[in-house]
Amino acid sequence: MKKYNFKENISHNPIFSLVAHASKNLGIDSYVVGGFVRDLILERPNKDIDFVCIGSGIDLAKTTAALINEDLHVNYFKNFGTAQFNFGEYDIEFVGARKESYRSDSRKPLVEDGSLAEDQHRRDFTINAMGISLNPDNFGELVDPFDGVGDIERKIIKTPLNPESTFSDDPLRMMRAIRFASQLGFDIETETFLAIKAMASRIEIISQERITDELNKIILSKTPSYGFKLLQQTGLLTLIFPELVNLMGVETMDGKGHKDNFYHTLQVLDNLSTKSDDLWNRWAAILHDIAKPATKKYHPKNGWSFHGHEELGARWVKGIFRKMKLPLDEKMRKVANLVRLHLRPIALAKEGITDSAVRRLLVEAGEDIENLMLLCRADITSKDQTRVKKYLKNFDKVEELLIEIEEKDKLRSFQPVMTGEIIMSIFGLQPSKEVGILKNDIREAILDCKIENTLEASYSHLIELGTKLGFVPLKKLEEI
Structure with a gap:
């Protein structure tokens, strides 16, 4: 196991010396743990710092806060033995080391005081089970009992202990495994991956809010299709988002087939993600073809069609948002509007552009017009590069006319004066x-x-x- 010492790295932020000082005053050992340590090794920014002490996390928070400023506001969560405060741009959390046990029907653990080793055993993955000592005799030294550094170098997501026990205890960790793989571009270790497949049904005891929070983090990762493919391969996607799984597959009649709309959707999502970090733009990409299975028809002369899938899909958005516990507000309205209109610029590009059609599009899209054009460009997934270039060139013409007419008529906030x-x-x-x-x-x-x-x-x-x-x-x- 490699020997690391982060004394120099953590000396740049005074919070570490302050916690070390407070720990010494209390006569307890303390450590920086979790994601901050992982991201320090990965050289990724992280504004959340978690401290574990062998004692009372609340007392350590209180003592540290007093060293900073007697009036510093500290949030105490006595039922959980944790405390939190903000220090500059950082979110600081404290907890006493603990060991946990679980009942089969709940992800809420039975918690007892524990040692650092027991605290590290309860962590979800080896890359999150490392700590940095803040104690005088080994300040800055890495404590890495499960070779988390090695797994970072190998780009592996792996549980510290038996993965089936880890996921049975807290099934949300299955979503977190895929989220970290998607965010970091890591592989999931084989035994861990097989355990997720075996334990997938346990996700049903997790609240929808927690599932959606992890799903949104996957959606916001650099290449979200990777996370969605892992969700599908493990069986989790069928349980948490069956509407998306329904897009899978290609049906053929008379030698005519249609594209696989599941993988097309993931490609659109990836395409859009290179241009926009907005979560709701990405949700629009996910849902833009969601109603295709319900509108699919075969015509002997023309082949497959999905007429009206954009209107039906827009109507489905509210139900999907409600089930996913996503906000039923302007964000939902934006996604529904983008789904409803996503074919319109494509139709303009195909059929030729008229001022009247552009005016209508500007009025209906309103403030979403730039996002709509991003979605439409992302929706071009043809392998025929000549065709792609043709559509993109036509979209350039559409956008030029959009800008011209918008500057002239100010149609984004259009309302007839005759009410x-x-x-x-x-x-x-x-x-x-x-x-x-x-x-x-x-x-x-x-x-x-x-x-x-x-x-x-x-x-x-x-x-x-x-x-x-x-x-x-x-x-x-x-x-x-």
């Missing part, structure tokens, strides 16, 4: 289907450049249409 309330007052109507028809007709006329978006033009158009429908105007233009 439903004004229409009702002109004809003395109550809220009704007819009011909606009149309002929509004015909107369409504006978008088709038939009339300007002014009260004068809208009033003239409205009176003409209303008269045809048998409505008598009660107000003149100047009375509005």
